[in-house]
Amino acid sequence: MTTSRRSRLREILTAYAFLLPSLVPLAVFTLYPLANSGYLSLVKWNLLSPTKQFVGAANYAAMPRDAVLHQVSTNTALYTVVVVLGGVLLGFVLALLLNRPMWLRALWRGIFFLPTVVPMAVLSAVWLWIYDPGFGLMNYALRWLGLPTSQWLHSATSALWAIILMMIWQTAGYNMVILLAGLQNVPEELYEAARLDGAGPPALLWRITVPMLSPTFLFLIIVSAIQAFRVFDPIFVMSLGTGGPANSTATLVFYLYRQAFMFFEVGYASAIAYLIVGIAVLFTLLQLWLGKRWVVYD
């Protein structure tokens, strides 16, 4: 008994010894900052002052009265929902098209995947020109088609939509590749059997392809929702670091950055960080629950 307990203890210690190289960085760079910003969310501090004033839940209590926080939350929700659904949908359409034999198929796949590997700084430089209201490609194309033009990034009503459109384009390629892999795992016999029973293309799509891909869809939606929810880079570069015009493109993480590193409101910024974590956890739980109900694992 005692020998077995001792050997068990030894086993556990050995396991921890092997885990140590990753536990130490995890503790130093993740767990400690996480705990510390929890503490900071309860103080008022401007980084410069030697003392931190303990204010309890005041930073959290200030949130409902912060009109800009409401605006950036709405912006974030809109951005997340539209970019995730649009990106997955466009990725699915591309995957369906590029799953069938066609001329230069590998090249097309590569081209649509390209935006995933191009750095955001490069993408933004190109898209800033595409969206130029006077001489950009987008308005040029719209004029050529005889459609009304837009002020794109220069108007408080269209700027967020312009960034959303760009990010649907940017994320679709990655979604396409994952969905292509999913499509190739759907057994061909299922389609053959359904065709023998007289099913047409719409029925094949809705009754076989979509249900068989549902785990892939769930994965993509969770991953891209988490990414979209904490969006920062595209907002920062496309609004030229401002979140404007008139805060119309500012998101939660951008607002956190501004509170922390432009206003030096470290306490309030930390409270916003915890708000973001809370929403992300709720979101993931919801998706898992939906996943249990709707996803088919064969």
Place this chain on the structure above:
Amino acid sequence: MSRRTLPAVLLVLVAGLTFWPTPATAQRGPVAITVWFPLPTGGPLKEAMDDLVGRFNGARTDIKVSLELTGDYWQNYQKLQTAIVAGNPPDAAMMELMQIPEFAGAGVLVPLDDLARQADFNFGDVAKALLGNSYWNGKLYAIPWQRSTTMMYYNIDAFKQAGLPEFSPPPTWDELRRIGPKLVVRQGDQVMRYAIEGNFNHDWLFEGLVYSFGGKVVSDDGKKALFNEAPAVRALTTLRDLAKKDRILYVNPNFAQIVENFVAGRSAMIVHSSFALALITNNARFRWSVAPIPGGPAGPVHNAGGGNFVLFARTTPERQRAAWEFIKWMTSPANTAFYSMRSGYLPVRTSAMTNPVLTDYFRKYPMAKKSIEISLQYGRGRMVVQNVEKGVRQFLVPALEAVLLGNADPQQALNDAAAKANAELGK
């Protein structure tokens, strides 16, 4: 000592040696000081700074300056903030002038009044506009260095094509409204050329305009927003009307693109930074010139911009004195003339204008002389507010954008923003 304890003892020894304090008075070499400077890793400004620092170090045996580059003004600000929290700021730094009151108010900067008095620093030789942002609570905290103002550039060929006299930039906003439509080129519904373009949704240009309409954005003590008073409302209404009713003024939030549009002939005039002169000189393929920005009732105003030198308080008096010696040397007429010639920024001393370095340069680039003269004649210091980002900009800029890039009413938008700013500034 067992095999197990040996590594532990070694570890303690190494750690102890690493953190052993080095006695400060051990060596009596030159006083080594560090100066942070907001610049990326390369380019002509870095070369000019390296040149100056090299000459200073060559001339002085008692002081050794090392320059550390910190990126742009914001990265510089954030790195300084981090260094102050860690208790390890540099001896001196150049900072964007709007960021200085935050540090001065927190007591981390050295007041320079005594050093300047002892050194007999000739303030009479520094243009008044450049000193406007050097003070906080009546004390001197900053010495001007890398300075610019807003500047207007106009396309002479475009004026000629429009049937206007070639050298007739509009002196007032009323005159701009009169001649502007002639300068605009339309193709169907599309404007191919605007009369005037600028980053008018930003507070830099807007503040200059408010000055020229006889008002201020914020009270002198930095405690009360004045940007919903009549001069500011008239300034914003003027911009709104020119942009939306007359459609001759283009509000471009993309600061860098404005110069590109000017050199591509898409705007007959732009309001930008005096620093853009070199870029335009190298790229414009038409005749152009600089001019005072159109004025309101109080005449043209060119709003100050750029960076000043500051000293940090955590070092020893000996090092503070060394850092001051460096800044004083840098801002001598000959050296500021050299930096102006190499960088395109303003010389911080009036007497530098007659220094051979600049007079030779002006012979080759007369436009540089004209631009500097306009900056110094019409220049004006900016608002001095502790944490201007939080107290003013976060409310003012969205209000300007809601009017100029949205459909908000000027008075209403500025009233709302001023109420919020006053709540923040009064804290």
